Amino acid sequence: MKRICVFCGSSPGARRDYVQAAVSLGQKLAENEITLVYGGAIVGVMGKLAQATLDAGGHVIGVIPKGLMDMEVAFTNLPDLRVVNTMHERKALMAELSDGFIALPGGLGTLEELFEILTWANLGIHRKPCGLLNVSSYYDKLLGFLDYMVEEKFVNTAQRAMVLVAEHPGALIERFRDYVPPNADKAAWILKMTAELQ
Numbered sequence: 455m456k457r458i459c460v461f462c463g464s465s466p467g468a469r470r471d472y473v474q475a476a477v478s479l480g481q482k483l484a485e486n487e488i489t490l491v492y493g494g495a496i497v498g499v500m501g502k503l504a505q506a507t508l509d510a511g512g513h514v515i516g517v518i519p520k521g522l523m524d525m526e527v528a529f530t531n532l533p534d535l536r537v538v539n540t541m542h543e544r545k546a547l548m549a550e551l552s553d554g555f556i557a558l559p560g561g562l563g564t565l566e567e568l569f570e571i572l573t574w575a576n577l578g579i580h581r582k583p584c585g586l587l588n589v590s591s592y593y594d595k596l597l598g599f600l601d602y603m604v605e606e607k608f609v610n611t612a613q614r615a616m617v618l619v620a621e622h623p624g625a626l627i628e629r630f631r632d633y634v635p636p637n638a639d640k641a642a643w644i645l646k647m648t649a650e651l652q
């Protein structure tokens with residue numbers, strides 16, 4: 455684990471716990487000499503995470519599209535800020551640079567990024583660990599919905615197991631280190647499910 459990409463809110467959220475968790479994660483990454491890869495903004499949970507990593511002596515790579523730079527939310531003092539043309543280029547570069555992916559609490563952007571990277575894992579595009587930090591139970595309902603997706607047979611148990619969950623950064627990083635990617639063969643699973651319906 456040399457670099458971990460973190461998806462998180464461009465807002466601070468309603469509770470101090472969310473920003474506090476970002477600070478703890480930044481410190482843990484620095485302590486473990488893991489470079490933070492993130493969306494390059496100075497706002498919300500994102501900005502606190504980057505600042506905490508830098509303050510703890512860690513390395514940070516920000517990847518931001520030009521358009522968001524123009525909205526003046528970029529962390530312009532980052533030693534390594536990479537400016538790309540589009541959101542798609544940003545996500546592809548963040549994925550390429552990173553050995554694992556963590557979602558802290560966040561909004562639509564955070565969920566979109568998390569689910570895209572999980573979908574890529576599911577399709578075998580990468581075999582890197584993906585997980586979320588369930589700070590103050592923020593993701594309980596989402597995890598419940600994932601279980602319901604399994605019950606309703608839109609997601610299988612191997613895919614569900616790809617979502618690693620912890621409440622504290624150290625525990626999640628440990629789970630990433632022990633992670634063995636499943637041999638998720640989505641095509642075979644779809645064929646099996648289709649056969650069962652006939």
Ligand code: AMP
Pocket residue numbers: 460461462463464465492493494495497500518522527560561562563564565567
């Ligand atoms: P959200 O969860 O909707 O606040 O979006 C946060 C995620 O989307 C981050 O991980 C970023 O990659 C991206 N994002 C959304 N808004 C911004 C912004 N203003 N500046 C930089 N990145 C953003």
